[in-house]
Amino acid sequence: MKLFHKLQTRIFFYFIIVVLIPLLSLGIFSYFTSTNLLEKQVLVHQNQTIGLIQSNIKLMLDDVQDISSYIMNNETFQNLLNQSRPDEYNLSQQTMLSYLSNLKIAKNYISFIIVYGENGFLFRDFNEFYREVIPYQQLIESPTYIVTAAKAGEANWMFSSDPLFPYLQQYNEIMIGRRITNIYDSDQKLGMLFMGIRREALLNSIKDIDISETTQLLLIDDNYNLVASNQSTRDIQYYRDGDLAFKKKLINPESDPVIHVNDRDYYISTAAVKPYGWSVVSLTPLKEIRSQHQVLLRITLIASISLLLIVGLLSVFLSRNVTSPIRKLLRSMNDFKRGDFNQKVSVESKDEIGLLTQRYNQMVVELNELIQKVYISQTNQKMIELKTLQAQIEPHFLYNTLDYIFLNSKINGDNDTAEVVRSLSQLFRISLNRGNDYYKLENEINQIRAYVHIQHARFPQRFQVEYDIHPEVEPYLTSKLLLQPIVENAIIHAFNTHIEREGILRITGRMTSGRILFTVEDNGKGMTEQQVALLLEVSPNSNGGYGIKNVNERLTMLFGEEYKLRITSTIDKGTIVTVCMPMIQNEEEWVSLYESHNHR
Secondary structure (H helix, E strand, O other), rough: HHHHHHHHHHHHHHHHHHHHHHHHHHHHHHHHHHHHHHHHHHHHHEEEEEEHHHHHHHHHHHHHHHHHHHHHOHHHHHHHHOOOOOOOOOHHHHHHHHHHHHHHHHHHHHHEEEEEEOOOOEEEEEOOOOOOOOOOHHHHHHHHHHHHHHHOOOOOOEOOHHOOOOOOOOOOOOEEEEEEEEEOOOOOOEEEEEEEHHHHHHHHHHHOOOOOOOOOEEEEEOOOOOOEEOOOOHHHHHHOOHHHHHHHHOOOOOOOOEEEEEEEEEOOOOOEEEOOEEEEEEEEEEHHHHHHHHHHHHHHHHHHHHHHHHHHHHHHHOOOOHHHHHHHHHHHHHHHOHHHHHHHHOOOOOOOOHHHHHHHHHHHHHHEEEEEEEHHHHHHHHHHHHHHHHOOOOOOHHHHHHHHHHHHHHHHHOHHHHHHHHHHHHHHHHHHHHOOOEHHHHHHHHHHHHHHHHHHHHHHOOOOEEEEEEEOOOOOEOOOOOOHHHHHHHHHHHHHHHOOOOOEEEEEEEEEOOOEEEEEEEEOOOOOOHHHHHHHOOOOOOOOOHHHHHHHHHHHHHHHHOOOOOEEEEEOOEEEEEEEOOHHHHHHHHHHHHHHHHHH
């Protein structure tokens, strides 16, 4: 055929044949490999998710069990239950009863606390509304009492709290019960302790987890009761109505992790909540997992067809006499890849290859400029991120610990300590700022007040503080932790204990000439000019935290050289540090100013 006598046609068909066979082989291999990896990834993610749920549930159950153990073994409470007639309470016993009442506030998942004493003592406290409870003599005759007493002081988890209340009331909660015995004589029975746990709290531990919409999560206790689930579908109802063998298979899928429910196949994943015998079970429809395979298949087909078309077009262009300028471009690109960025290819034609050459030359120029911008920007940004990262701490553990110290200080009547702890908690909350690097000046001022309150509690005789800050500056945005390091430096270094006069720390803030001006002034020991120069010197090897150097560096980096710190100091008279910053009203202005100074 004359058609194949043309080199352009032969190159086109040969190229298609050479590419088509490996393309099909690679496409088929990639599809099956990717689908297998995708399915494994989905299942691994599901196992990790229910593992997280299991950890959350275990933490809550451990917390409840620890609280109940503390109550029943508390010596003050033991003395109360040992009294023959517990009609009057001493101060320590009243404090213990107040502690029990406050538990519902501190632990909002506790719905009630009920204590029966063998001596006739009855304590009952409820989270939401008052309830009538059954008499102790009636409780003794119930299976709830028998099962709990048989545990000999160990925790007895029950699916429902209904047996404690008359009139066939039904409350959406589970319950833990413990037999209270004398800590010095285990044969002496003192009473029974019961605590209700809101089922909504367990349900929230399941609902808060990000997982597929069709995945069903079940929380099952050691008696195969459904404690909580994230969906109310007919499949969940099937579990409630299912036989024991069906429930056992959910908890122990063994070698076959697939179960058939209501004409649908589900993949089972289980995590045991030890040592309670509870289980977290997830059911994910296999149809949903495999539906992603179809998407992957379509993507593979589209990509293969698109690649085949591109190959055909390239073969047409290659058949034309364009190899010479392309080779020049390739040589220039290789040189560029090896690091020689000063590339420029001469344009020998006005066709597409010539235009491509022109675009390539423009791209080289723009890339050279972009590389310089990105390099400088990333270097500055990494320096800030690294120093900020050094100051970060795990917030939830810190907040919970400070709240615990605050609560106990209040209970023990130590209000001074409680207020210092409150200031410390506020200090860390504002400093961390949810990971953001800017906030309103109102937060910066509150952060300073909290820090000064803590330092003043430590050194009440060392200094006094005066504030003169206009409220009009509070709504404007600024980078966090700009003023606190300056105040800290003044408190720690300016007020020497050998100075006989009373230390005065004066903090002022106002708007002037379209800018915001803060001054931190002290009447401390002062500094020499050399000390001031060293204080403002920014060393690239500095590993300090949010010190004066870091503040000065961030001010100049964010807002420009004209916003650097100004420090005036006189020996034995004091120091004045001036901080100037622009008026930034909203996030858009912040981003615009940040980019103009930090990414220029």
